[in-house]
Amino acid sequence: MLIETFSPQETFELGRKIGSETGAGAVFTLIGDLGTGKTVFTQGLAQGLGIREPVNSPTFTIMQIYDSGRIPFYHFDVYRIGDVSEMEEIGYEDCFYGEGVCLIEWADLIEEILPEHYTEIKISKDLKKGFDYRAIQLEEKGHR
Numbered sequence: 001m002l003i004e005t006f007s008p009q010e011t012f013e014l015g016r017k018i019g020s021e022t023g024a025g026a027v028f029t030l031i032g033d034l035g036t037g038k039t040v041f042t043q044g045l046a047q048g049l050g051i052r053e054p055v056n057s058p059t060f061t062i063m064q065i066y067d068s069g070r071i072p073f074y075h076f077d078v079y080r081i082g083d084v085s086e087m088e089e090i091g092y093e094d095c096f097y098g099e100g101v102c103l104i105e106w107a108d109l110i111e112e113i114l115p116e117h118y119t120e121i122k123i124s125k126d127l128k129k130g131f132d133y134r135a136i137q138l139e140e141k142g143h144r
């Protein structure tokens, strides 16, 4: 499914809607260049989960846990990861296969350990369509 947004607010709102409809065990992967809106989308999703505290990119920690929402939210940013053994060190399996919702920025870097089912979200710009235009491609991977 392709969703087009024309402002950061619209991308935030898409994240908020998805966050409000999702449940335990869901995994979202986010792929897109710097500045496309991964963090904006993530902040919306966090709000949809009922999280009140500010959400930023956990670049120096790989993962940040937010417990103030409806269910736990595990926010990964694997941009700086060396290899997947670092994911094992932080106990990613308890997050991927646990009671919360996972969102993984730059998930293409850890493709080999992604679960069988997840929702892939790709964000890209198209400057011909305007500076604030974003194409957001949602795709279900694997089977339920």
Ligand code: ADP
Pocket: 005, 006, 007, 008, 009, 010, 011, 012, 032, 033, 034, 035, 036, 037, 038, 039, 040, 041, 131, 132, 133, 134
């Ligand atoms: P990333 O996390 O992918 O590096 P950010 O979410 O931090 O990107 O930044 C996206 C930037 O693009 C913000 O400054 C935001 O205001 C701007 N922006 C402009 N149009 C959009 C849009 N349609 N959706 C999301 N962000 C947008």
Ligand code: MG
Pocket: 038, 039, 057
């Ligand atoms: Mg970011």
